[in-house]
Amino acid sequence: MSMPSSLLQRRAARLGPNVSTFYDTPLHILRGEGCWLWDADGRRYLDAYNNVPHVGHAHPRVVAAMSEQAAQLNTHSRYVHTGILDYLDRLTGLLGHGLDQAVMTCTGSEAMDVALRMAQAATGATGLIATDNTYHGNTSAVTALSTRRPPIGGRPPHVRLVPAPDALSGLDGDIFAAHVAEAATALQEEGFGVAALIVCPALANEGLPCPPAGFLQPAAAQVQKVGGLLIADEIQPGFGRLGSHWWGFEQQGLRPDIVCLGKPMGNGYPVAAAIGTAPVVSAFRTAFGYFNTFAASPVAAATATAVLDVLEEENLRQNAEATGAALLARMRSMHHPRIADTRGHGLFFAMEFQTQEGTPCPVTAKAVVEGLKARGVLAGAIGRQQHILKLRPPMVFGPAEADLLSTALQETLEALPDVP
Amino acid sequence: MSMPSSLLQRRAARLGPNVSTFYDTPLHILRGEGCWLWDADGRRYLDAYNNVPHVGHAHPRVVAAMSEQAAQLNTHSRYVHTGILDYLDRLTGLLGHGLDQAVMTCTGSEAMDVALRMAQAATGATGLIATDNTYHGNTSAVTALSTRRPPIGGRPPHVRLVPAPDALSGLDGDIFAAHVAEAATALQEEGFGVAALIVCPALANEGLPCPPAGFLQPAAAQVQKVGGLLIADEIQPGFGRLGSHWWGFEQQGLRPDIVCLGKPMGNGYPVAAAIGTAPVVSAFRTAFGYFNTFAASPVAAATATAVLDVLEEENLRQNAEATGAALLARMRSMHHPRIADTRGHGLFFAMEFQTQEGTPCPVTAKAVVEGLKARGVLAGAIGRQQHILKLRPPMVFGPAEADLLSTALQETLEALPDVP
The missing domain is CATH 3.90.1150.10 (Aspartate Aminotransferase, domain 1)
Structure with a gap:
């Protein structure tokens, strides 16, 4: 002590x-x-x-995979390497419904920062909707979605926060959807348009209200109806955390356009990703290219692959x-x-x-x-x-x-x- | 082939x-x-x-340090660990002139994103000045400084780009400083104020014009005169790359308020940092806290420490x-x-x-x-x-x-x- x-x-x-x-x-x-x-x-x-x-902490298989690859090679993705492609074949196979392309990053915050731009590039709109009791990451752009750390100079006007679902007040998906629809209308009227609704399907930072299956569907429908995308923040619920499903969006019966993965992905090695449908990722790559020195590296791929191996085999x-x-x-x-x-x-x-x-x-x-x-x-x-x-x-x-x-x-x- | x-x-x-x-x-x-x-x-x-x-690729000492620490423990910085403190004692000792406190991140882009907010928190201003032929990173906020990948919706008005020094046109520090002064005045007139000049002391992405010692001093003075900070992007020149000095800012005779470190810091392991003077980092921490799940970890510290060991011993x-x-x-x-x-x-x-x-x-x-x-x-x-x-x-x-x-x-x- x-x-x-x-x-x-x-x-x-x-x-x-x-x-x-x-x-x-x-x-x-x-x-x-x-x-x-x-x-x-x-x-x-x-x-x-x-x-x-x-x-598990210091899992020997994950440590070995990381160490062996680091002793061989750890360079960037402007050279071609099959490690990251093999990994993404497997990962996208677990995601399904056309979530086929990835922008690899080092942190969930970077993945979220990319996801916001993916949605903006794909829709041409800039408006973002999130709940008023959340946290999705720590970059300048992503902290604008957070209630706790508002940016110097205040929250930008293209971000609208809606009342977070609360377990004790009762969980009514239609009420949540009505708030989202109201925010979407406001963003359209103000000329920002609706780029995306960003939500953790487990509402983890909102206090884990454990919404029933389908709770988020009406809200997602409101956003997708006006051309906005659905970004699922799977950084906490993803990779089997919820037990019943590999991903939180499955439990909610959602079809997100983009999912963000982070924390558990490399068991502590800094690896994360924003994964989207081909048209969404293409729009982002066309607008930004995007290169991340340390991401999509052979060591990141080997480590993340070992995590999947252990998850499945155990x-x-x-x-x-x-x-x-x-x-x-x-x-x-x-x-x-x-x-x-x-x-x-x-x-x-x-x-x-x-x-x-x-x-x-x-x-x-x-x-x-x-x-x-x-x-x-x-x-x-x-x-x-x-x-x-x-x-x-x-x-x-x-x-x-x-x-x-x-x-x-x-x-x-x-x-x-x-x-x- | x-x-x-x-x-x-x-x-x-x-x-x-x-x-x-x-x-x-x-x-x-x-x-x-x-x-x-x-x-x-x-x-x-x-x-x-x-x-x-x-x-060097796959340096056995760096790989061993990383592997041994990963086999012991790799958790986050909300628990206390001496690894990162020992490393920062040593690193800040190499930096000098009061660059004493660090915000650890995983990538240079994250470090830069933090540095911009450090300057904004410390000055209360939002205006940023960079050259018109540069790249400092890939987050939404940092790409606003880049000429090559302008954000969806255009460059924000608080960013001013000045003509990059060019080796063939002749390198005159007073001319560069005059452009910086002009940008500072414009930012003040527009109500943004001047938070910082962001510059790589080697002007690496500007084409490495190899400015003479002191070239950047007049520009830095213009910014500091109006209360703005100097952010040195040491991601390329840092850690001895220039041979004559450990840091690019030393070669230029500058006293930056913030330095950003990245690429070489972990020999490929994702580790980076924004390091500032105590008042500047305090302003940032007070405004934002900031927690980065994968940064400041025992493995990041062990790996970065091994890099310093090899740099010095070899x-x-x-x-x-x-x-x-x-x-x-x-x-x-x-x-x-x-x-x-x-x-x-x-x-x-x-x-x-x-x-x-x-x-x-x-x-x-x-x-x-x-x-x-x-x-x-x-x-x-x-x-x-x-x-x-x-x-x-x-x-x-x-x-x-x-x-x-x-x-x-x-x-x-x-x-x-x-x-x-």
């Missing part, structure tokens, strides 16, 4: 102020394996939070479905007056807390996150007021780990201080 | 149209080591172009200076009626070609690039009309490699078809 203050001082001196850490006493992690992390004191933590180590989507369902049932059996809702899909869970008056209760969420940490389990918080416990473990999280998590969560809830 | 057309068809099918390759017949590279690359037919090429494999800056000077002298002794100018700095060279009438001659530059390739040497072209031969080999390029390059270049020039 030691975290020398000198280490935090060094961090502030080199990285600047306001650089977030997790927990009251930040963790100093030195080693990872599977679902487990070890800190500098040798204490072991069950990782129930991190989705980047999708097939049946991790199926594990997410089975382990996730059993764990959700156990979580739903837990009771505490502060719990407003417990929900999940695959290996992605939310437990929402409210005060006695029915308002969001971030104090409880924080106490649960810290209580879990004290019991050796890593979790996080989401929601407009950070009042929702977020669990999103590596996909190798099995029944034994689910047991440990359940026990720790039950104990944490039982030991919660009395919160109004 | 085989490049099955099916491979190019697969590439177009998966990556879309207009995705550039090098050479009339693109190369299919399978292996790299030091300054050498091997294609699918086993043919060996001397790499006199790539700056990303800064300490004395590669010194090699760039000595080998570069000798090679430049040999290149300057070569004569051909199409050569307008031969110049260089460290291991960075330009040979500019013109027609009999004194206009840029891209046909000759292309013929030289293809002629070198036919002789087993990889080079590229830059310049407003791609009429300048660009040589920018890995930093392990020694006297033996310089000999091979010189011979191939001499033979190529002698064998050039008669170009008007």
Whole structure:
């Protein structure tokens, strides 16, 4: 539990102020394996939070694929290499419905930045619609979609944010669609036109309301009716996280024009992609070309390929479905007056807390996150007021780990201080 | 020399149209080591172009550092890790003059995108000045500085491009500064104010005119006089490329407020940074926080640290200076009626070609690039009309490699078809 203050001082001196850490006493992690992390004191933590180590921390097969390729060659995509083509054949085969062409990038933020321009190039319009409680990335253009970090000089007028669906207020796809239609009309009237609706099919950053299948279809239809595209941000739900499906858009019955992939794609190696239909990618390539020095490299391809190999050979989507369902049932059996809702899909869970008056209760969420940490389990918080416990473990999280998590969560809830 | 057309068809099918390759017949590279690359037919090429494999392709020490760290841990910066702090202590020590704090990213484009916002957050102004023959990266915000890929809807009004210095027209720092001052005044009058001048101290993408020391000082002074910042794009000149100095800004006698680092930093691993003075980074962090999932990771730190180790232990800056000077002298002794100018700095060279009438001659530059390739040497072209031969080999390029390059270049020039 030691975290020398000198280490935090060094961090502030080199990285600047306001650089977030997790927990009251930040963790100093030195080693990872599977679902487990070890800190500098040798204490072991069950990782129930991190989705980047999708097939498990330091998976030997992924590390070997990366290392072997790096020892052979790692150069850019202006030379031809089959690694990225083989990978994309396989990946686009998993996506289906004409999502056939890719712009490879290094980060989900870059993929999203490209996706916005793909939509603008394909439609000739510039207007963008997103929810008012989201985050899609950190470039200048993409932060314009985020409520939390508005740009210097204010949000640009071609971005319209609509009320985010909320689990507790009831989920009505037609109401959400009506807001989207209103935003689309405004963008058309102001001369921007509608380039795209950008949405995570799991509404992950919106608090994971776990919308029923088809919830987003009316909104997508509103945008596509006026010539706008649908951009699915699959950075969190993609690659089997939801268990029942490989992609969030499948669960929602959507046919996005563009999907953005990131975090889990390389198990920590910086690789991401914006994948679209041929006409959409062609419009972007014709307008911009686009070259990304480090992307589409042989090492990125080898690493991402190994992730797919492990996902398939270890049946991790199926594990997410089975382990996730059993764990959700156990979580739903837990009771505490502060719990407003417990929900999940695959290996992605939310437990929402409210005060006695029915308002969001971030104090409880924080106490649960810290209580879990004290019991050796890593979790996080989401929601407009950070009042929702977020669990999103590596996909190798099995029944034994689910047991440990359940026990720790039950104990944490039982030991919660009395919160109004 | 085989490049099955099916491979190019697969590439177009998966990556879309207009995705550039090098050479009339693109190369299919399978292996790299030091300054050498091997294609699918086993043919060996001397790499006199790539700056990303800064300490040599597949350097075993860099590969080992990356692999060993990946096998231990690769998680994000919301946990504390000393790797990135140790690295930044060392890196900022090399930069000096208060460039003490870093925002780590995965790509140079992301670093530049951050740098623009750093300047805007620190100054409260939004206006940006760059040259009219440059490229600083590929995000939406950064492409606004590029002449070649204007954004959909046109260049935003807060960006002003000034005439790029040109080697053949004569290099007068006061004239360049006068253009910058004019742009600054216009931005002030239009209410944007001046956030920053963004410039590569070697003017690499402007055609590497090799400005004399101090050339950029008057322009920097004009911007700083009105409260704007100086952003040095060190993605190409940084890390010793120029031989005489670790950084391009040192050679120019500049004190930038922000430097952006990228390509060579991780020898191909996606790592980059925007490094600024404490007040500038603080302003950015206060306004934006900024979190980049894959950046500042233990693997990024380990890999970038190994690059510094090799640079220092193999004395590669010194090699760039000595080998570069000798090679430049040999290149300057070569004569051909199409050569307008031969110049260089460290291991960075330009040979500019013109027609009999004194206009840029891209046909000759292309013929030289293809002629070198036919002789087993990889080079590229830059310049407003791609009429300048660009040589920018890995930093392990020694006297033996310089000999091979010189011979191939001499033979190529002698064998050039008669170009008007």
